[in-house]
Amino acid sequence: MSAAATYDLGKLHGGLRLPAEKSVATAGQILRAPIPDQLVLPLTQHVGNPSQPIVSIGEYVLKGQLIADTDGSLGAPVHASSSGKIIAIEPWPVSRRYGDTAPCIIIECDGQDQAIETSEIIVDYTRLDPDSLLQKILQGGIVGLGGAVFPTAQKLMQAVTAPLDYLILNGVECEPYISCDDMLMREYAHDVLCGAQILMHALGLPHCQVAVESDKPQALIALGEALGEMDDKRIVLKQVPTIYPSGGEDQLVQLVTNKEVPTGGLPTDVGCVVQNVATAAAINRWVSHGEPLICRVTTVTGEGVVKPVNVLVRLGTTVADIITLAGGYTDQANQLVIGGPMTGKSVSTDRVPLVKATNCVLVLVDAIGEANAKPCIRCGECAEVCPIQLLPQQLYWFSCADNEAKLREFGLTDCIECGCCDLVCPSHIALTSDFRMAKGRMRELADEKARAKRARQRFETRNLRVLLEQEQRDEELAAQKETAREIGPEAIRAIVARARKKPAGDQDEDK
Ligand code: SF4
Ligand code: SF4
Known part of the structure; x- marks a missing residue:
């Protein structure tokens, strides 16, 4: 080297x-x-x-x-x-x-x-x-x-x-x-x-x-x-x-x-x-x-394929095609995960294609996350291992209460979904998937708020436009009245008198 x-x-x-x-x-x-x-x-x-x-x-x-x-x-x-x-x-x-x-x-x-x-x-x-x-x-x-x-x-x-x-x-x-x-x-x-x-x-x-x-x-x-x-x-x-x-x-x-x-x-x-x-x-x-x-x-x-391999694969190839290259599934194959055991996502079919993000296709014999969760015993293990120095047990509590303000205050958006807290939790609480869902809800809420804000801005802009148009109309009316005043009552009477003297045919033409 x-x-x-x-x-x-x-x-x-x-x-x-x-x-x-x-x-x-x-x-x-x-x-x-x-x-x-x-x-x-x-x-x-x-x-x-x-x-x-x-x-x-x-x-x-x-x-x-x-x-x-x-x-x-x-x-x-x-x-x-x-x-x-x-x-x-x-x-x-x-x-x-x-x-x-x-x-x-x-x-x-x-x-x-x-x-x-x-x-x-x-x-x-x-x-x-x-x-x-x-x-x-x-x-x-x-x-x-x-x-x-x-x-x-x-x-x-x-x-x-x-x-x-x-x-x-x-x-x-x-x-x-x-x-x-x-x-x-x-x-x-x-x-x-x-x-x-x-x-x-x-x-x-x-x-x-x-x-x-x-x-x-x-x-x-x-x-x-x-x-x-x-x-x-x-x-x-x-x-x-x-x-x-x-x-x-x-x-x-x-x-x-x-x-x-x-x-x-x-x-x-x-x-x-x-x-x-x-x-x-x-x-x-x-x-x-x-x-x-x-x-x-x-x-x-994974233990669920016959011969684990690394493959240079065209994007769009299905997982089923790739599993064949690894010798196929073993009899114990139980769960198909796209990604690794910590951050991957379980899928129900091998018809899914490999995409730019697919770094791993993992076939497990023991499915992840099957243990029954028990109540939190406040042992603090999750906080010990969190690389972001968050308090996962607190986040879990706020997530269960759907308390978005507290989730933000305690830094849920900084969670990198690494899964460390899950792995050490003696109560087998699926903290990471809970945080993932809570972040999804927060994103939806933020989108909803942004949509509502845009709708409010549109409404306010429309009201402002109506107001400005009304003001313009008022100003024009006021200007017409002003013109009428400038002409004066004598002049208006003369115009009316001239109009009365005109023959009926001429009046029609004026119309
Ligand atoms: S998943 Fe989030 S809360 Fe849990 S250890 Fe990783 S960064 Fe911390
Ligand atoms: S590791 Fe599990 S049981 Fe311990 S404090 Fe965190 S959430 Fe609670």
């Missing part, structure tokens, strides 16, 4: 040391998933508004072709991940936090994997100014692949307006079972580091730190070797302790820089931009090779 990794003494509050459960899936190399018969591509694979389809049913599309675009607001384009015919645009089961189905573009693959012409797409990014480079990244449909799926270009656009000191690449994959980033760093280290160079150019930053956990020696070696070949002194590898959830953005900033992101704030408030290593690799694939975000590495694992 040519670049020295350094240990960091930054302190993380709470957290847990969890069993890794990753060794089986990382035993072999990343498998390349074959082209499936059908691809199901949701219009919402990101934070923000759904993308709008720009293709029609029956149309033939090429791999990498834009098939749904943003409406100009927060969002990310969607591209075809293989060639074939659009056979439907309709709701389909998806893995989402809210709602079970979403509109999807369905492609019947022709097996040719015919791609769009890339010669005009590939750019020498060093010739682009930062604004043009950010626009370029936006077109590639790149989103945060660490799980947040926030559109990357828009996150970078927000970041460049702040004074920045650090670009941190997040190679910390602390949740049990998930190993896709570890394998990506081992096998695509060069892509990751080239992505870091592009990001530095876009942000105008002279340094980048790549943070990797101490339990990923092979990833560190691969990155060190690639860095040695590239001979880029601006990039430094940083080894951080293995503790869950050190991969959370705010926690990583603290570990790497010893700076604390303020409550309700962003890493940019302390001069940091954090990007996942897979996002960096995806940026490089798009900018330097013309391939938009159409595939990703996903871990398929």
Whole structure:
């Protein structure tokens, strides 16, 4: 390894040391998933508004072709991940936090994997100014692949307006079972580091730190070797302790820089931009090779599959297709989870497609959250492990009472839904899912308030307009009366007398 990794003494509050459960899936190399018969591509694979389809049913599309675009607001384009015919645009089961189905573009693959012409797409990014480079990244449909799926270009656009000191690449994959980033760093280290160079150019930053956990020696070696070949002194590898959830953005900033992101704030408030290593690799694939975000590495694992693996898979491939690559389900398979055991979401069907956010497909034999909850005994264990230093037992109490003011006061919106409090609770209270629902209710309430505010503003604007029109009419009337006064009663009498002298025909003509 040519670049020295350094240990960091930054302190993380709470957290847990969890069993890794990753060794089986990382035993072999990343498998390349074959082209499936059908691809199901949701219009919402990101934070923000759904993308709008720009293709029609029956149309033939090429791999990498834009098939749904943003409406100009927060969002990310969607591209075809293989060639074939659009056979439907309709709701389909998806893995989402809210709602079970979403509109999807369905492609019947022709097996040719015919791609769009890339010669005009590939750019020498060093010739682009930062604004043009950010626009370029936006077109590639790149989103945060660490799980947040926030559109990357828009996150970078927000970041460049702040004074920045650090670009941190997040190679910390602390949740049990998930190993896709570890394998990506081992096998695509060069892509990751080239992505870091592009990001530095876009942000105008002279340094980048790549943070990797101490339990990923092979990833560190691969990155060190690639860095040695590239001979880029601006990039430094940083080894951080293995503790869950050190991969959370705010926690990583603290570990790497010893700076604390303020409550309700962003890493940019302390001069940091954090990007996942897979996002960096995806940026490089798009900018330097013309391939938009159409595939990703996903871990398929758990005791419920025969042979846990990491797979490079086209977005839109269904979970059922991917399970086959892992040797199929075992007889004990009990629960299907999209994501890891701490933050994942259970789904009832394997028809759901893999999307930009899907870092893991986990098949468990013991279902999560089946134990019967008992009353809180106020042991305080949940507060001990909370990395945000919240008081989960208090939050739970306020959530049960539906007390939104107190939930806000006690910082529910800062909860990162890491699941640490659940895991240690001796009463088996499903705190995290309760907090997730409470946050959903708060969002709905906030939306409702915003709608009511807009309606009130519309009403007030209309009243103001009516008032102004009335005032204008009054002023005109007053002006007419004034004119009448100026003419004077003598003049008016003369006008009336002239009118009476006129023949009947003339009067009609005047009408
Ligand atoms: S889920 Fe929320 S409250 Fe519970 S430990 Fe994590 S951050 Fe704290
Ligand atoms: S860990 Fe569970 S029982 Fe203990 S205080 Fe927290 S919610 Fe109550």
